[in-house]
Amino acid sequence: xxxxxxxxxxxxxxxxxxxxxxxxxxxxxxxxxxxxxxxxxxxxxxxxxxxxxxxxxxxxxxxxxxxxxxxxxxxxxxxxxxxxxxxxxxxxxxxxxxxxxxxxxxxxxxxxxxxxxxxxxxxxxxxxxxxxxxxxxxxxxxxxxxxxxxxxxxxxxxxxxxxxxxxxxxxxxxxxxxxxxxxxxxxxxxxxxxxxxxxxxxxxxxxxxxxxxxxxxxxxxxxxxxxxxxxxxxxxxxxxxxxxxxxxxxxxxxxxxxxxxxxxxxxxxxxxxxxxxxxxxxxxx
Amino acid sequence: xxxxxxxxxxxxxxxxxxxxxxxxxxxxxxxxxxxxxxxxxxxxxxxxxxxxxxxxxxxxxxxxxxxxxxxxxxxxxxxxxxxxxxxxxxxxxxxxxxxxxxxxxxxxxxxxxxxxxxxxxxxxxxxxxxxxxxxxxxxxxxxxxxxxxxxxxxxxxxxxxx
Numbered sequence: 001x002x003x004x005x006x007x008x009x010x011x012x013x014x015x016x017x018x019x020x021x022x023x024x025x026x027x028x029x030x031x032x033x034x035x036x037x038x039x040x041x042x043x044x045x046x047x048x049x050x051x052x053x054x055x056x057x058x059x060x061x062x063x064x065x066x067x068x069x070x071x072x073x074x075x076x077x078x079x080x081x082x083x084x085x086x087x088x089x090x091x092x093x094x095x096x097x098x099x100x101x102x103x104x105x106x107x108x109x110x111x112x113x114x115x116x117x118x119x120x121x122x123x124x125x126x127x128x129x130x131x132x133x134x135x136x137x138x139x140x141x142x143x144x145x146x147x148x149x150x151x152x153x154x155x156x157x158x159x160x161x162x163x164x165x166x167x168x169x170x171x172x173x174x175x176x177x178x179x180x181x182x183x184x185x186x187x188x189x190x191x192x193x194x195x196x197x198x199x200x201x202x203x204x205x206x207x208x209x210x211x212x213x214x215x216x217x218x219x220x221x222x223x224x225x226x227x228x229x230x231x232x233x234x235x236x237x238x239x240x241x242x243x244x245x246x247x248x249x250x251x252x253x254x255x256x257x258x259x260x261x262x263x264x265x266x267x268x269x270x271x272x273x274x275x276x277x278x279x280x281x282x283x284x285x
Numbered sequence: 286x287x288x289x290x291x292x293x294x295x296x297x298x299x300x301x302x303x304x305x306x307x308x309x310x311x312x313x314x315x316x317x318x319x320x321x322x323x324x325x326x327x328x329x330x331x332x333x334x335x336x337x338x339x340x341x342x343x344x345x346x347x348x349x350x351x352x353x354x355x356x357x358x359x360x361x362x363x364x365x366x367x368x369x370x371x372x373x374x375x376x377x378x379x380x381x382x383x384x385x386x387x388x389x390x391x392x393x394x395x396x397x398x399x400x401x402x403x404x405x406x407x408x409x410x411x412x413x414x415x416x417x418x419x420x421x422x423x424x425x426x427x428x429x430x431x432x433x434x435x436x437x438x439x440x441x442x443x444x445x446x447x
Contacts, residue, residue, distance in 0.1 A: 013340065017370045020344045024366065027348075027359035032409050037358050044352040048304075051353065055305050131355040133406060133413045165355060172355045179412055200414065202313070263313060 135178040158259030232273035317420035343369035364401035
């Protein structure tokens with residue numbers, strides 16, 4: 001049955017292996033150390049995209065069927081809930097407009113630079129599992145829509161992560177819970193600035209650089225400080241969960257729980273922050 | 286010539302399906318135990334058709350996996366290339382192995398594969414929980430007889446069906 005499959009080419013096999021291993025190593029060095037292979041990735045990514053769409057399709061279909069077959073009274077319930085929610089949000093927004101005007105006046109008084117509103121756009125998370133070694137998600141907005149490396153991603157409750165790789169029509173984003181992700185934050189109550197590191201656990205962030213006498217306590221809200229440049233300032237990140245002061249150590253052991261439910265969202269928002277696109281603009285701190 | 290062309294398409298389809306299975310979302314707890322479908326599929330075809338499915342195709346498939354998963358470009362390519370080389374090298378031996386022995390060999394190949402990935406991650410400074418390495422080895426070994434039966438069915442149909 002396998003008369004064709006003989007071992008006549010085994011010597012060439014070793015040479016081919018060595019050549020390919022060598023090629024892999026060159027690729028890895030170029031990719032990891034210098035990020036030169038964006039074009040290669042995008043080209044192959046375009047070929048992989050249909051596969052991702054096919055994998056995503058059943059989940060989308062299921063969602064669509066579920067929406068289509070929802071009972072009428074359930075829809076009405078949902079509608080009234082949403083109307084109530086809208087009323088509340090609108091009421092809050094009214095106050096917000098007044099506050100924003102006041103803020104602009106005060107900033108003008110202080111001769112500080114006016115804060116620019118960020119542009120946002122809704123993206124959907126594709127039901128595709130990416131990198132097994134990282135907390136990554138794939139979203140359906142890519143370079144064609146103007147997404148860029150390092151762009152901030154939030155949902156309705158808080159920061160989710162940032163884009164680490166843009167394809168033509170999809171992008172990969174790293175969640176804030178990834179062990180290699182760090183995010184400059186400040187404590188909303190006191191303005192203490194620090195760094196929030198991902199831990200690899202979806203519901204815990206680490207704040208390793210807070211001294212023992214730092215003014216922080218459980219329940220404090222952490223917001224982005226905007227100091228890293230990637231994230232616009234003022235978005236909620238996490239709530240401090242435990243503060244463990246160890247007398248003989250220089251730093252306290254502080255953990256926080258992300259505000260956004262990182263593993264449950266389906267829709268996220270991409271932020272085009274005015275500052276990130278305009279590097280020469282001085283930070284208005 | 287025509288035999289090779291028609292014989293290739295089903296194999297390509299199985300490889301595409303295996304790549305898709307690599308990105309199908311799983312619940313969080315099952316994530317580290319996702320079997321490495323691509324490695325299993327390539328081991329099978331390299332064992333059965335080492336002339337057509339050798340290190341070159343493994344390398345190309347590996348690059349596609351790297352892009353699909355967003356890992357370092359070349360990481361899976363290198364690891365797949367290497368285990369497929371070992372498989373091609375010993376394919377005559379592996380074909381006559383009884384099932385238990387073959388499964389044990391596949392276990393060793395998958396372990397080698399994960400070790401290469403682990404090693405590359407280590408050099409690149411990417412920290413990963415150890416479960417992510419031994420999880421796929423165990424589930425892959427357990428599922429090997431199933432994968433093999435399935436792919437054998439396809440191979441039989443391709444080679445004798447017409």
